[in-house]
Amino acid sequence: MRIQLQHTYYYPQIGGIESRLYYTSKTLLEMGHEPTILCSRHLSTLPEKETYNGIKIIRYPMYRFPKLSVLSQLYFEKMLQGFIRRNSKGTEAVWTNHPYCAYASCKALPKIANIYFQPTIWTNFRAITGKELKGIRRMRFRIRNLFDYYLEKKSMEMCDKVITFSEERMREIVDFNKLIKGKIEVVRTGVDLERFKVRGRDKDLLKELNIPENANIILTVCRLALEKNVGMLINAFTKINCSNCHLVVVGDGPERAHLEQLVKRLNMEKKVRFTGFRRDTERFYSISDVFVLPSENECFGLVYLEAMASGVPCIGLKSDYPNVIVGTEELIKDGYNGYCVNPYSTDDLTEKIEKIVLNEELRCRMGQEARQICEREYRWKRHVEALIKITECIRKRK
Structure with a gap:
């Protein structure tokens, strides 16, 4: 045809x-x-x-x-x-x-x-x-x-x-x-199951980002715009009870300067990395322990599938139509390949990130489930x- x-x-x-x-x-x-x-x-x-x-x-x-x-x-x-x-x-x-x-x-x-x-x-x-x-x-x-x-x-x-x-x-x-x-x-x-797959940690990328090899990494990949709600993730990150955690923000957009100022005000410059736009996003999934996208309005969320195919547990907001319109709960099976959190609670987001980051067994199980879902359905x-x-x-x- x-x-x-x-x-x-x-x-x-x-x-x-x-x-x-x-x-x-x-x-x-x-x-x-x-x-x-x-x-x-x-x-x-x-x-x-x-x-x-x-x-x-x-x-x-x-x-x-x-x-x-x-x-x-x-x-x-x-x-x-x-x-x-x-x-x-x-x-x-x-x-x-x-x-x-x-x-x-x-x-x-x-x-x-x-x-x-x-x-x-x-x-x-x-x-x-x-x-x-x-x-x-x-x-x-x-x-x-x-x-x-x-x-x-x-x-x-x-x-x-x-x-x-x-x-x-x-x-x-x-x-x-x-x-x-x-x-x-x-x-x-x-989703491209060959490009986005489970792979070993990219040590060269960790070195480029100046992050220790044994660090726990929280990743988000998105355009830095208001509807992506990255400020909520940054505020949740400051409350995490994990001294070895780092937040990596991949993407660019009109909100970047504002978000960088927020990180500076919170005195978190040593723990948060802004990379700008990158074409090699598969390398970033390889170093991450959990992927978080706190969007309040998301067309679909292809980056969720990229993370899932890479064997990374995911966290997103629950829908609250019409204020929060996302398909998160259709991609993330709560408690299996990640968590769906209260869109109005930074504490809930912090708690769910901690659950995954601090529990290696849970993290591995969720990552395996995420990959299997992509192979079956996407x-x-x-x-x-x-x-x-x-x-x-x-x-x-x-």
Whole structure:
């Protein structure tokens, strides 16, 4: 089947959606299908067309209509529809990952199967990230978000199927658009079991971080933004009754400076390491005793799967819809491969970290269980096979 996978960004951009597109396309190729990535030419140095690791990439220009934000969005959407129509000859299905692409595809290619992957409500998520804007920037943001709100709702109504990755996200989508549940389906994503696997501690990395080889290491890997709630982890870390514990924070983002100041105020500079963005995250899982992601709003949490596949117990927050929207309890089986903690209790987080860090037998058992869950439930082939089955059902109806 010739399938076009769409998003605003792809290689060389790195992120959760970009990673999922790569592994999905790679698996499609292995299964004999013909995937093509359609994304933006967000850097002027990028070619309009290229092949990366056997995957064809087509990039659309960053269409812009100066100054007037809403007019810019309307212009962009119209031009994108034309680009998709011209560059989709022979395409049998579209798997799209962004409301702009979804709307444009439904308009440009109404006779083929259009599946919209909805890891989160885009406008709700952007509202969280735009909270700190002020003045004219805040006003422009609100106007733009109203347009995006309309586009997102219409995209979900027009597409043939909405795919999300957790039951909690499905609940949010149904509430947002009053869609019938039959139009939405949960399909679990996958993880690279070869890259992320149980391995010996990376002594060179420990040396680079200036951390003793016998240290107990708490790890988080995420974009340093408000919704990731890393401040809660730092505050919990200060209360841990373990003199040999170190916290490693992998990632970058707008909250980094604030978090570094928090560490300084708490006089924990010698115990906390900020590494910035790293591509070699598998090395960090190899040195960690427990992985913690205290996000209050998480699309899925692919990093949980990476940690689990690496044999590392995980800790995350329990969901408290609609204030805390996470799929943690669908990934972490409380007490088996990690813990789900009270989202409003730093003490509960501290207690659960201590339980794992100070009990080697428990840590090993949880790590083994985590790896086994990934091997059973989170293979990329299983994910893609489910998507192909859904796509074929839609094509029969078209």
